[in-house]
Amino acid sequence: MDFINVEVLEGATWSPVANITNTPWLTAWDTSTYADGDYQLRIQGTLTNSSTTGWVTSPTFTIDNTAPSDLSLSVSNAVLGDGSSTINRAWFTTPESGAIDFSWSASDSHLSHATLTNVPGSGTPAQDGPGTLVNTWAWSPGDLGEGKWTPVLSVFDEGGNSAQTSIHIGIDRTGPVVGTPTLSVTPNSWTDSATLIFNGLGSNATDNGGSGIETYHVRDSADDWTNIGAAGAGSMGLNEGIRTIQFRAVDKVGNLGEAHNVTMMVDRTAPIAGGWIFGSQITDSLMGSLAVNIDATDANSGIDVSACSIEYGFDANGAGSIPDISTDWLSVGSGTSANLSSAIDWSTRAGQYLSLRATLVDTAGNTATTAASHFLILPGLDxxxxxxxxxxxxxxxxxxxxxxxxxxxxxxxxxxxxxxxxxxxxxxxxxxxxxxxxxxxxxxxxxxxxxxxxxxxxxxxxxxxxxxxxxxxxxxxxxxxxxxxxxxxxxxxxxxxxxxxxxxxxxxxxxxxxxxxxxxxxxxxxxxxxxxx
Structure with a gap:
């Protein structure tokens, strides 16, 4: 054999491909420059005596140099987003044993199969094709964890060409952590405030890599939650008693965070005075100091004894709000019990009235001043x-x-x-x-x-x-x-x-x-x- 000619049929014309002049009578053919389509090859050998073998034609074959195009990968039933970007990530709240449904499509005259990789959970979905293509995966490995992924779709044609696309997804089942609020009222301390102003719920708040915080809620004890918006600030009325004020964050897929509890101790009711108690009978025979005590109660915060005070005076007729003999109230000191001065001369007081009043203060700061009480000073002799x-x-x-x-x-x-x-x-x-x-x-x-x-x-x-x-x-x-x-x-x-x-x-x-x-x-x-x- 002297040489072998190789030709290809393009349309209706045979064009030379190669002239092989030595063993092993092989040649490389670069098909990348040819348009996609059906082709035939033929070869003819020429002997050293110039005779030929005649043309031998191959069966028709296809050249496919174009990779699949118009690839699309999507997910269904996402709570938020479509996965087209990291900003628009498709978020799910799917449980570990649940499934995520993927759908794909591509354009190619000779599609072969597709694969899906980089998915949550163990393993990867089975290859779709070759043969019948279903164009979907219901991915349910049984261990879908929380986090972010970028699943990759790879589509192959029969010519071995391939193309890829991806989608951005996330799974978020955990509620966010609310920040520690700044409060207008000090927790765990009695107050007479009617309103609580709060802000800073977003400070140090986090969704721990999840879908992100959408809004914040607040409520008083077991009342219904109130949405206060994404700013994490607002105000609320305070009811009397020991109240538990709760704050929580809600993420973009609806997960509810654990409540941050704050104890408010609210008392806006003034103390209630009982009666006066004396250490001895009030007579003109008194010698030394006279012990007096005001009985008082407060249903909520209790009496702040050190902030209370007692005043006294002497009155001629036991009427009126200011003692008319002493012309004004005289302070005994702080507390709900006191001793009137031992310097008081009681021997001339028979028939007069000892006048007393108290200023009562509870732990929350509520104040009540009692009406004047008048007590007849009796003779001591009998x-x-x-x-x-x-x-x-x-x-x-x-x-x-x-x-x-x-x-x-x-x-x-x-x-x-x-x-x-x-x-x-x-x-x-x-x-x-x-x-x-x-x-x-x-x-x-x-x-x-x-x-x-x-x-x-x-x-x-x-x-x-x-x-x-x-x-x-x-x-x-x-x-x-x-x-x-x-x-x-x-x-x-x-x-x-x-x-x-x-x-x-x-x-x-x-x-x-x-x-x-x-x-x-x-x-x-x-x-x-x-x-x-």
């Missing part, structure tokens, strides 16, 4: 009569048969002045209009009550026959101020017999029957004498 006795229960009427009366007069404290004690009588059957008759008046001289007691003894005669009440009364004219004027009396019962009936019997002594009858009479009279006095 007389009582005890152990009064008669040596006989029945006497003869007239001056000839006196009865001995004895009684003990006592005071609760030292008294240096003189005291009048009257012995009075009235019929036992008296009514409220009956006057008492003074039988005797005794003036106990000054100094009698240095030891706070005095014994009196006297003879009493009854001029008229009948049953009588005998009354021993201290200070009958009420000239000495006392704490209790109602305990200055003592009552006794006696009977006076008519001498003309019983005869004139010297040293008359009633027999036992008469004494028994009088005992019954005494018991009935004692039950009614107080009401008739």
């Amino acid at each position: 007389f009582t009569v005890s152990d009064a006795t008669l040596n006989r229960l029945i006497v003869r009427a007239g001056t000839q048969d006196p009865v001995l009366l004895e009684a003990q007069i006592e005071t609760n404290e030292f008294y240096s002045g003189s005291v009048v004690v009257s012995i009075q009588s009235a019929p036992a059957s008296r009514d409220s209009l009956t006057d008492w008759t003074t039988l005797h008046s005794i003036v106990l001289p000054s100094g009698s009550f240095i030891d706070q007691q005095e014994q009196i003894s006297m003879n009493v005669t009854l001029l008229t026959a009948g049953e009588f009440d005998i009354r021993v009364i201290v200070d009958p004219d009420d000239s000495i101020p006392e704490r209790d004027e109602g305990n200055n009396e003592y009552f006794l019962l006696i009977g006076a017999a008519d001498p003309q009936v019983i005869g004139s019997v010297s040293g008359f002594v009633p027999n036992l029957v008469i004494l028994f009858i009088m005992g019954l009479f005494v018991s009935s009279i004692l039950n009614r004498r107080e009401s008739a006095s």
Whole structure:
């Protein structure tokens, strides 16, 4: 063999491809310059004697130099975005066991197959083709994690040409982390504020590489959430009590972040005053300081004792908002209990009123000033009569048969002045209009009550026959101020017999029957004498 000619049929014309002059009778043919289409090759050998083998023609074959075009890769059911760029990433909230549906398309006269790589989860989807092309993948590896991916579509034609395109996707199932807000009210501390102003929810907030934060929510305790927008700032009303204010972030695919809790302690109600409590009775006998205490309550934050204060004064009539004797309020100091000054001279205050008021403050700063309270200053001195006795229960009427009366007069404290004690009588059957008759008046001289007691003894005669009440009364004219004027009396019962009936019997002594009858009479009279006095 001398040489071999190789020709190709282009349309209707055969064109030379190569002239092979030596073994192994092979040649390379660059088909890249040929248009896509169907072709045939033919060869003819020429021997050394110039004879030929004749043309041998190949079967028709196809040249395909053009890669697939118009590639498209898309996903369905994305919550956000279409995946055309990183800015417009297609975001999913698909669970680990869920599926992501991919669809693809391409243009080529001789498509062969396609592959999808760089997908979330383990492994890669099966190759689509060659043969029947379904143009979709329902990718469900069972371990779809969160993150970002750029799946790559590779499309091949039968000539081995290929083209690629990609899509940007992400999976986000976790809510974002809200930032720590700046608050107008200090948490975990009592306040009387009605409004909470907050901002800075976006500071240090993050979606940890997810779809990004869309907005922020706020609510009071278990109330409904309120959308406050992407700025992360706003205000809300505060209800009284210990409240839990919650903030959270929401990302662009609707994931809800964990709530950031803030405890607000709100109290806008002023303290409530109870009554006044005194360490001792308020009398003109007081010596030293007087302990006073205001009973107060506060339902929410509690009383701030150190911020409270007590004021006092003296008033003439127990009326009005400012004490008229002291002309103004005098401060005792801070707290809800205090001691009035030991320098106060109480001995001249009987009949006046001690006026008190308090300013009450709770821990939240709410303040209430009580109305003026007025307390009558009583005399400290008090007389009582005890152990009064008669040596006989029945006497003869007239001056000839006196009865001995004895009684003990006592005071609760030292008294240096003189005291009048009257012995009075009235019929036992008296009514409220009956006057008492003074039988005797005794003036106990000054100094009698240095030891706070005095014994009196006297003879009493009854001029008229009948049953009588005998009354021993201290200070009958009420000239000495006392704490209790109602305990200055003592009552006794006696009977006076008519001498003309019983005869004139010297040293008359009633027999036992008469004494028994009088005992019954005494018991009935004692039950009614107080009401008739």
